Every structure is written in structure tokens, then in C-alpha cells.
Amino acid sequence: MTTLHSEPTAEAGRSMLRVVFYAAILFSVFQIVTSAFSPISSTVVRALHVGFLLLLTFLLYPLRGGQSGPTHVLTKAVGFIAIGLATYHWVFEADLVQRAGELTDADMAVGVITLVLVFEAARRVMGLALPLICLGFLGYALFGEHLPGPFAHRGYGFDQVIGQLAFGTEGIYGTPTYVSSSYIFLFILFGAFLEQAGMIQLFTDFALGTVGHTKGGPGKVAVVSSGLMGTINGSGVANVVTTGQFTIPLMKRFGYKPAFAGAVEATSSMGGQIMPPVMGAVAFIMAETINVPYVEIAKAAAIPAILYFFTAFWMVHLEAGKQGLKGLPKSECPDPWAALRLRWYLLMPLIGLVYLLFAGFTPMFSGMVGLALTVVLIFGAAFAGRLNGTSLRILFWIVLGLACSAFAKVGIVSVMAVIGLLAVLLVPRKDGRATLRIAVQALVEGAMHALPVGVACALVGVIIGSLTLTGSATTFAGYIIQLGSHSLFLSLVLTMLTCLVLGMGIPTIPNYIITSSIAAPALLELGVPLIVSHMFVFYFGIMADLTPPVALAAFAAAPIAKESGLKIGMRAVQIAAAGFVVPYMAVYAPELMLQGDKGLEATAYVVFKAALAILLWGATVVGYFRSPMSPIERVLAFAAAALLVVAAPITDELGFALAALVIATHLWRARRLAPVTL
Template sequence: MGTINGSGVANVVTTGQFTIPLMKRFGYSSSFAGGVEATSSMGGQIMPPVMGAVAFIMAETINVAYIEIVKAAIIPAVLYFLTAFWTVHLEAGKRNLVGLAKEDCPDPWAAVKLRWYLLIPLIGLVSLLFSGYTPLFSGTVGLALTVILIFGAAVISGASSTVVRYLFWVLLGIACTGFVQFGVITFFAISALLVAILLFRRNNGGVLKMAIQALADGAQHALPVAIACALVGVIIGIINLTGVAAEFGGQVIAIGEDNLFLALFLTMITCLGLGMGIPTIPNYIITRSLAAPILLKLGVPLIVSHMFVFYFGIMADLTPPVALAAFAAAPIARETGLKISMQALRVAIAGFVVPYMAVYSPALMLQGGTTRDVVFVVFKAVVAIGLWGAGATGYLFKDLNPFERAYVIVAAALLV
């Protein structure tokens, strides 16, 4: 959900309505349930292949193939969610919580079997992106397939014959391949034909009304992002005209010549500050303009430097005092935003640690190095995450005493 809608905060208020009460019902504390929801929702922004549209902007900005952005993001994203799953698992062990019985769990494959065709636009979008087509072209085709799928399902909904239904979809699929020869005009023609049929039938199940409402909703959701991007241009202009960027960058670079870690830390603080209260896309645009060039001058690989600032711009929504994602979860969890934010920091530790590891070991983002290097650094990261989760939760097979918790936390830090 979060990777598609492009907003971690919106994801919290959408999916949190049922995930947070469900976690509380099974025995998790209100603050922990809110923290898990906030952490998971923000993780959608860093999980390929969509990444809340930032992957497309990053590919255009640094002029690299989209597939390269996805490759760099995949391992850190998996580690991020592994941390969340592991922390939830340990918290359940500490509280002796038991989940739903197997027979009571919903069957995801039954849902896929029933509505498998809804995956076609997403599969088409990702396939085109990986084939080297531009994000604009791929997005247009994906959107067109979605429209045709919705209208086509409405047109054939009254057919009782299975043969007729299969024949309809086969012919519609063949018609869609015409875009190879005639371009996107093919999709407009097919959509217009389907709309005409629905208008002629009159009893169309309200699909056309929903389509018009979807257009209005899309415009409403696009406006805040457009306004934010316009304001970002003003902010970047002020930063450049006043010389703040050059002065700040020069100071950090001077520090980084003697101490790269301190330079990374200062860059992290800057990104957390710039990212507070700003949507994902303008967040990245601001942080990449000010902080990414600094890391690049310090010798950090291009994609790694942009990923570093992007990650910490995202983490600002989990970090006090603003922590928009945590405060969005507060009314649902019926807990203070600050307590939820502190729990989110504990659950999302990989989001703060992995970017540092990637700078010192770019193989973590598949930037250079052999397969052995990648496997080794991922192994270290997984072990460190496992130990950190145990130390932060105070449980690993059994309750840990203060000395054992300190021991595993120090061991995790040394691995990093």
C-alpha cells in the first residue's frame, strides 16, 4: 500500500485503521502497535519496485537506468522489513502472545485466484521499466491497462457463457498489443469504445461514475504534491542564492577529510531536519540538492550518496519531535505520538544503520564488489539486526538480564 500511494503518513491512516486495533487485540501495547504501523508504512517508500515514485525521480536526476536504482534499494529494504518482523516476533515471545489459528487465517491465494487479473497493470508497469522504457511511457501504459481492465470487466460482467468471457478477454488483449504499432492512441480508442458500450447499456453498475470520481480524487491528491514541489524550488533557490549550501558543504567536506563518520553523522542530522513534515518527493528533492553533493565529494558512490540522504529524509517522519507518521498513528492507537515515535525508532533501527554500512561497504547496495562481498556484508547485517532486536526487546528464547542486553547491543554495534 505504502509503496503505491507514495505517502507513509497516508498509509498509516489508511491501513492503521485495522492493523493497530488488531495488534492491540492480540496483546501488544498501544505504543508498540502504533510504532510498528508507522515503521511499516514508511518502509513502503524504500521498497522496490515502485518506491513511492522517488525511484523514477532519482533515475532521472542522476541519469542512471531505473533497474540500477531498484538493485541498490532491494537489499536495504529487505533488511528494514526483516528488522520489523524480527522485533514483532521477539515482542510476541516476551509477552507470550499467540496468533490466529491456522484455520482462522485468510487465504491470500484464494484472493489472488479470484482477482488475479488486477495484477496485470502492475506487472505491465514493472516489466516495461525493467525493459528500459522511460517511467513516463511505462506509467502511461500501466494506467491505460488499468482503465481498460476496469471498463472491460464492467462490459463483460453480464455474460453467462464462460467461452464468451474468455473470447472477450483474448480479443481485448490482442487489441491492446496495437500500441506497439500505433502508440498510446490505441488505448484511448479501446477505452472510448468500452465507455460507449457502457453508456449504451445504461445498467453499468456505476462504473462510469466511479471513474469520474477517481479522476477527481487523482487531481486532489496531485495538488498537494505539485504545490510542495513548487515551494521546494523556492527553498532550493534561497539555499543556492544565499550561499548556505556552499558554506555548509565546505564545512562538512573539511570535517570529512579527517573523519568520514562525523561527516556522515552531520549529513544525517541535516537530512532529518530538512525532512521533517515534508512529503516524500519534495523531501528527496531538497535533501539531494543540499546533502548528496557533499557525500559525492567525499568519495561515496553516486547511487549510495543519494540513497543515504533519501533514507534519512524518510526517517524524519519517525524521528521526534515532528514524527508525522507516529503522530498520525496516535489517535488510532490512542497513545501519545512521542511514545509511538520512540517505539518506531526501536523497530526501524535498520533504517538508521544500513545507510552507514552501505557507505563503508557499497556491496550492500550492489555497487561494486564480488558476490562473496555482498553475501558477507548481508550476513553481518542480518546478524547485527538479530542481536539489536534481542537487545532492544530484552528477549531471545528467554528474558535477557541487563548485562546480556548490553552485551548483544555492543556486539551488534561492533558488527556494524
């Protein structure tokens, strides 16, 4: 009997894989076309974007949730129902606009079912925490008038709540979904194309060649490669499971303990979300929320991101010194410049993307151009090889470059297109079928990587819709402002704890959206600059993924390191100490995020203070500088770093004096203890 049924079962499995495969490709193509040409309205794009997310989720994730696996036929049918409900917004778009606020029975049915499916999709992808939080906000919108005192609102009908959440632009189709369906998906796809084309290998070879042979080289390779990967994908957990497959075993092989190896990778990978030019999805949502150009967000994040990775690099260096760990043999390290010469062309789309972002173009346009250049480079390498003779290839690229220039209709983009396409003459030519496989796989991977981000963006719309409908955000913000009138520091601590507690169960995106809706306006009211207040919330949303007991990045590293996720999280908190301090420094010294009007001198001074504090704190945590530190040295080093961070009269002077004393006495003692060689 088993034999009779095995072949049909296998065939059904292959058929379903094909359905998922083509659905993912269709999703990516839909997003590219709508981003490039805008053939339909933004409202319809958002609805279909959510429909595709639900379709793929119910095709891939089983009823019990967690990792993707076999799903029941009824679950698959639900996925197709979801995409069908999304088309309702397209077919009846004009009618929905005309009767806005007056829902028919069909509208109510579509809205309720869609909301239920979004909740269920989020549960399958991310677990119960986020759906339960959003369900609490939904319950507040429906029944909040029965609460006592200031927590109560005036009361809203069921149809009003459904209209707000399932048909308005402040519910599941609100700003987060808009950003997911425009900027975020493009940049995820951009990263997927570069990864499939060999960017991971380029970054790994470059990191190995530059720092692999130094003290504790394998750990430094993890920091550098994860930081570089963060420039193209902006996803912490994705970084852990890609670069971590190589770096964690490498660190363990050279003597790092499993918990420390996993913590280094988790810490470095989470930094990818704050590493310009392509930061995490939150950065795009932030730019849209506070209505500032994305480039301003990237500028504000640049110095803190450098300090963050400097911290991780320094902690690895100190741990290697403490454990006596050496680097890789020079002969085993690849030549970084040879790696660049081999795959230099992969950097061109990234350079073009950075230029366009800083030239003032929108993230959507910049992402489309970067993606187009990547595709042209990949396919151009294959098609150019089919032409005989250098002259024909030159002619081919000139004609194609001029065509792209005419299509772009933007001067600088036209020049970039011609230069980029001509440069492909030097790109190693590939087989056409292999190139096509790379492109198709990138389309599929891009759609898959977008699932957790997109589903989270849709579901947190329930929170935003409930807050805007009831106005309850202002109540909580009032408490923070009242507390901050006595102590700004206490308001900051309360905001930090809110971010960390929420982050125990939900990803960075909904964490930022919730806290930015409630706490960031209060910080702004207390005098914290706009970008700094939102970046404060953003940073602690990231740190929540490293903070036990629920640290997503640490638990993603656990199976690779073969160590407890809790132990990895504890070490990650130590390594990422600056991530907890820099946001506070930025509030009291906005120059750290290039805000304010005090000039570059003030910025340089604050950066120097922060770097010195990081050096001292790292030595305090590890207990090692040039040699093992005594308990009194660790206490004094911690005190000196704290004085440098506290923005109060004469604390800087005291901090510098104490730091000089600690460093000088430690170096003198280390020199005395050094072995004498004859």
C-alpha cells in the same frame, strides 16, 4: 430564520462539492492526456499542474490550514484566479520564451501572485514549517548580499529573483514539479485505481492468511500488509491511515500496547517509500536529479528495504514472545491462496509495471501502460459480461487486444496487452455502473492524494532556485568536505542530523531536495558512490517521519491507536533501528546497495552481517530472545552487532566470535530455565 437559510446553504455546499469533484476529475484526465500524448510543451504542463494543485487546495483547505473543510467564497475565488494565472504561461508561451530574462509588468504581477499563492497553499496543506524555511531561502536570494563574510553573494535584482523562481525551470516549475506532473501523478493514480478495485483487501487477506496465525500474528500482518501496500502507492502516511484502520485495532485486541501497535504500523508504512517496484515520490525525483534510470534506484533500494522490513518483523516477533502474545485462531484467518484466486487479476498491472521498468522503459511509459492495463481490467470485467456467449467474449477481447497492440507500437507491450486482455475472460464480471463508480472515484482520489506531494514539489522549487541563483550550496558543501577530510563518519553524522532536523517540520520530498542539493554532492566528493550518497540522504529523510518530537507517521497513527504521538514515535525509533544503521553500512560497504565491483559474494557477505546485526540489536532493544535477556547479555549483544557494522580491521571476526558466544550462552541458559513437561 435558520430554516429559511439552511436549504440554500446545503445546496451551496452540494454545488461546491460538485465543483471539487469535477475539478479533481479534470485534473486527473489532464495529467493522463498530457502524459500519454504530450500535446503541449513541458513548461506549460508544469504551470497547469501547479494551477490545478492551487485550485483544489483553495477549494478544499480553509484559511486556518490543516484538514480540508468549509472554505470562504473569496478563498474559492482565489483558487480560480490561480488556474487562470497558470494559463498565462500557455497563452503567452512564445512571448515568454522570446523575452526570457526581461519581464514585463504583467509578467511580474503574474510571477509575484503565483509565488504568494504557492506559499499560502503549502501553509494550508502542510503548516508553517516548510513555507518559513523556503521564505528564508527567498530572503537570502533577495538580501543575501548584506550578510557578512563568506555567506554573502553578489546581489540580485527583484526581477531576476522572480524570473528565476516563477518563470524559469529551476524555480517552482523546476525538476520536482516536472517529476510530480509526469511520473508521480501517474503512479499515485495507478495506486488509487488498484486500491478502489480491491487491492487493499487482497493484501490484507493474504497477510492474514500467511502470518496471522503465527506468534504475534496481528503485528506481523501489519508489517506484511503495509509492505505490500508500499509496492503500489509509496506513501507512508497514506499507508498508516489505510491499512492502520484495520491493523492497529487488531493488534490492540490481541494484547499489544497502543504505543507499540501504532509504532509497528507507522514503521512499516514508512518503509513503503523504499519498497520497490513503486517507491516514494523521492525515488523518481532522485532518478531525474542524478540522471540515472529509475530501475537503478529500485535495485539499490531492494536489499535495504528487505532488511528494513525484516527488522520490523523481527521486533514484532520478539515483543510477542516477551509479552506471551499468540496469533489469531487458524479458523479466523482467510485462505491466502483463495484470496489470490479471487483477485489474482489485480496483480497483472503490477507485474506488467515491474517488467517494463526492469526492461528499460521510462517510468512515465511504464506507469501509463500499468494504468491502462488496470483500467482495461476493471472496465473489461463489466463490458465482457454484457456479451452473450463465451465465443463473443473471446472475440471481443481478441479485437480489443489487437487494437491495443497496434496502438502500443512496442512488441513486448503488444504481447502483454493481448495476454492481459484475454486473461480478463476469467475475471469475475461486475455491474457496469459499479465499475464506472470505481473508475470515477479513483480519478478523484488520485487527484486528492497528489495535493500534498505536488504542492511540496512546487514550493521547494524556491529553495532550488535560490541555491542555483546564488551558488550558496557549494559553500555548505565545502564545509562538509572540509570536515570529511578529517573524518568521513563525522560528515555522515552531520548530514544525518541535517535530514532529521529538517524532517521535523517538512515532508520527505523537500527534505531530500534540500539536503541532496547541499550535502549529497559533498559526500560524492568524499568518495561515496553517487547513488549511495543520495540514498543516504533519502533514508534519513524517511526516518525523520518516525523521529520525535515531530514524527508525521507516528502522529497519523495516534488517533487510531488512541495514544500519544510522542510515545508512538519513541517506540517507532526502536523498531526501525536498522533504518538508522543500514545507510552507514552502505557507505562503507556499497555492495549492500548493489554498487561497486566486488561481485555477489561480497554482497551476500554484507547482507549476512547486516541480518545478524539486526537479530542482535532487536534482542538488545526488546530484552528478549528465546527468553528474557540478562543485562550483560544485552550489552554483549549490542557490542557484537556494533562490531559487525563497523568497517575496520578484524572487527568482523570479533563481532562473529562475540555473537556466537552470546547466542550460545543465551540458548543454553534458556534451555535450563525452560519448564519441564512430563
